[in-house]
Each structure stands twice: as C-alpha cells, then as structure tokens.
Amino acid sequence: MKREKAVVVFSGGQDSTTCLFWAKERFAEVETVTFKYGQRHALETEIAADIAAELGVRHHLLDMSLLGQLAPNALTRDDIVIEHEEGALPTTFVDGRNLLFLSFAAVLAKQVGAKHIVTGVCETDFSGYPDCRDVFVKSLNVTLNLAMDYPFVIDTPLMWLNKAQTWELADRLGAFEFVKDRTLTCYNGIPAAGCGECPACKLRKRGLDEYMATSGRGGVR
Numbered sequence: 001m002k003r004e005k006a007v008v009v010f011s012g013g014q015d016s017t018t019c020l021f022w023a024k025e026r027f028a029e030v031e032t033v034t035f036k037y038g039q040r041h042a043l044e045t046e047i048a049a050d051i052a053a054e055l056g057v058r059h060h061l062l063d064m065s066l067l068g069q070l071a072p073n074a075l076t077r078d079d080i081v082i083e084h085e086e087g088a089l090p091t092t093f094v095d096g097r098n099l100l101f102l103s104f105a106a107v108l109a110k111q112v113g114a115k116h117i118v119t120g121v122c123e124t125d126f127s128g129y130p131d132c133r134d135v136f137v138k139s140l141n142v143t144l145n146l147a148m149d150y151p152f153v154i155d156t157p158l159m160w161l162n163k164a165q166t167w168e169l170a171d172r173l174g175a176f177e178f179v180k181d182r183t184l185t186c187y188n189g190i191p192a193a194g195c196g197e198c199p200a201c202k203l204r205k206r207g208l209d210e211y212m213a214t215s216g217r218g219g220v221r
C-alpha cells in the first residue's frame with residue numbers, strides 16, 4: 001500500500017528522471033523540484049518542467065541564481081572550460097550545490113507534507129564530487145532532521161549503481177525509451193544522446209553501450 005509522499009530533486013537528466021520513475025512506483029504522491037542557478041542552457045529547466053507535466057507530477061522551480069554568483073563554475077560560465085585534471089575536482093563541480101539543493105528541497109518537502117526526498121546522486125560512477133557521497137547524504141539527513149525537527153528520509157536509489165545499472169533500473173521501471181529519448185544530460189545542452197563529446201555524454205554513452213551489450217537490447221538505438 002503506497003501512502004507516503006516524496007519530493008524528487010529533478011534536473012531533467014538521465015539520473016533524476018530515472019529517480020522520478022522510481023519514486024512514482026513507490027510513493028502515493030510525488031512532486032519535483034528543479035533549481036535554476038544560472039545554467040548555461042535554459043533548456044535544462046524547460047525539459048524538467050515538460051517531463052514533470054507529461055508524467056503528471058507537480059513541478060516546483062526554485063531560483064538559486066546566487067549559487068552561480070558565489071561559486072563560478074563550468075556549468076554557469078562560458079569562459080570556464082569543462083575539464084578534470086588528475087587529483088583535482090572537475091570544473092563542473094559547484095561548491096555547496098547538493099548541500100543547498102537538498103536543504104531547500106527539505107524545506108519544500110516539509111511545506112508540502114512529504115517525508116521523502118529523492119536524489120539521483122551516485123558514489124559509484126561519480127566524478128569525485130564530495131557531495132555525491134553516501135556519507136555526506138547520511139550526514140545531511142541527520143542535520144536536516146535536527147534542523148527542522150522532522151523525520152526526513154533522503155532516498156538515493158542510484159547511490160551504488162554504475163551507469164549501466166542505472167539504465168537497467170530505468171528499463172525495469174518501463175522508462176528505458178523515455179529516459180533515452182527525452183532527458184538532457186549533456187553539458188552542452190543537447191538532449192537525448194547529446195553532443196557525444198563532453199564528459200557527461202561519454203559517461204552516459206558508455207553505460208548505455210554496456211547495458212545494451214549485456215541486456216540483449218541490441219537494435220533499440
């Protein structure tokens with residue numbers, strides 16, 4: 001019996017869209033929240049709103065543009081090159097992003113009577129982002145519960161999956177085609193298979209190829 005309500009932190013990308021399908025299967029009611037923080041590609045928030053509408057879930061768009069102002073990064077600034085040097089955090093890392101997003105999502109979740117907050121962070125395939133680690137999420141979960149005296153549960157269905165397994169999960173949820181054709185993961189703002197060149201596209205494609213090779217789903221592309 002599905003009873004509880006969840007808020008999904010939703011960017012319209014592969015991971016958070018898979019999380020949205022996961023949440024819809026699990027919870028009686030689901031809402032989504034997308035953060036606008038000066039992304040170079042406005043299409044990202046438009047796609048998120050479109051997907052939410054199509055799946056019949058309420059969508060909240062919150063303005064967090066101060067984040068781009070505070071922590072200039074390659075996702076918000078054309079003049080910062082996307083790169084990942086050995087031993088350093090990639091230039092796509094935004095200091096404080098998940099800390100702030102999850103905190104604001106929690107404020108919203110409490111307002112709308114949701115206990116669960118679902119996020120697509122992942123430690124397995126992560127690019128070294130410290131705020132995608134399980135220990136960070138667990139620590140923040142405790143902090144949020146104490147801060148608002150409310151029994152939040154942060155769900156991270158992708159935490160221990162690699163990209164191929166995330167495709168497998170989407171498939172199991174009946175969302176494989178939807179995720180493949182409708183989401184935007186590319187740092188260059190090109191939906192579906194994307195530009196094919198940026199790190200996000202490469203990671204997505206490698207996982208898809210691996211899943212296709214092992215699942216007998218050949219020919220779907």
Ligand code: ZN
Pocket residue numbers: 185186187188189194195196197198199200201
């Ligand atoms: Zn790309």
